[in-house]
Amino acid sequence: MAGKFISFEGPDGAGKTSVIDALVAELQPVLGDQLVVTREPGGDHFSAKLRQILFDDANKGMDGRTEALLFAADRRHHVVSTIEPALAADKTILCDRYVDSSVAYQGAGRQLGEKEVWDINTFATNGTMPQLTIYFDLPPEVGISRIESHRTDQINRLDEETMNFHHRVHAAYLRLYHQHPQRIRIIDANQPLPEVIADTKRVINHRFADLFSN
Template sequence: MSKGLFITIEGGEGAGKSSLIGLLANTLQHKGRSVVVTREPGGIPIAEKIRGVILDTAHTTMDARTEALLYAAARRQHLVEKVLPALQDGHIVLCDRFVDSSLAYQGYARGLGMDEVWKINEFAIAGVMPDLTIYMDVSPEVGLSRIAQNEVREVNRLDLERHSFHERVREGYMLLLDQFPERIARVDAEQSPENVLNEVIDVISRRFAGL
């Protein structure tokens, strides 16, 4: 089969990535497309175990470099075990987070340096990058408020960070948006879920004619 399409969804905490991915997957499937939905860290048993270590609220003493290395390790296993086979089989892969998250969170917000974190992940991904990245832009105030009101969403270690940390995450994403405008498309995530979906569908239609 022909090569599939790798679309990643990025954004700060409470951006609504999971909701968008569910709506987008349904829309594409109704159009007859084969879709694989997955997430980082996670998506496969090994990476899900690493996710548990990273996001455990008891692990507040985790070193920033340890965190970055764990994300990269989970990313590598997820990529070779799930993403690449799905792409080779011609599926559209919708992934909740990928390498941009590490650049924004660990590289910029944690202060490790985007170049340094990129080097770690360059080894992990071995040249594999998304065909399109949707950045769901939401202010920390709105995003964290959504989390507080969502009783079913898991509360993870990153949710416990100071407001200034989430501001830096957003700044990091904006830097990536400026650096990779041909790959990353910004969507206002403070709109209604329906409007967000419509905007994303419009972006995909423009980027991939005939999809």
């Protein structure tokens, strides 16, 4: 891959969006249109439609395998329409969620099987993976508390799952971290946001030297 592909993972409430916004504010003036900021699901018009279906409270009864396959279908579209063209053009991609989210939320949270969901997404992505994944680690109780306190207008049907669901998700993320130590780097998200941002920049610069000036 010619470009740089960085994904960001973690539970809702871990501060991913705030960190990505801070990184973009610093990188955009330097990289211009060589910076691609995207998310899953919802990276374009097609994905936004799927996102609405996946997170709609009216679809609480959705079968777990249906959910996993919809995420994988969105990911395939994302890869061919956004990620692969950006990499071929030597761009830098910041992606809010990728394959690890499906393994954690559907594989472990929904108890569909982490390997099974990994395999579905390997097929969907044809093996296209980030060179670096930043995982923001946070106790599930803290993440849910942050959402309930500050983001009541953004709570979706996955956020409303049981605490056992969120503990399974958290445990799966830690397993992924240990299974892929060369790709995944862990950040303590239970610290002040400026420290989380600084730690994230250090990790990125360790992999991609001098992407940030300080």
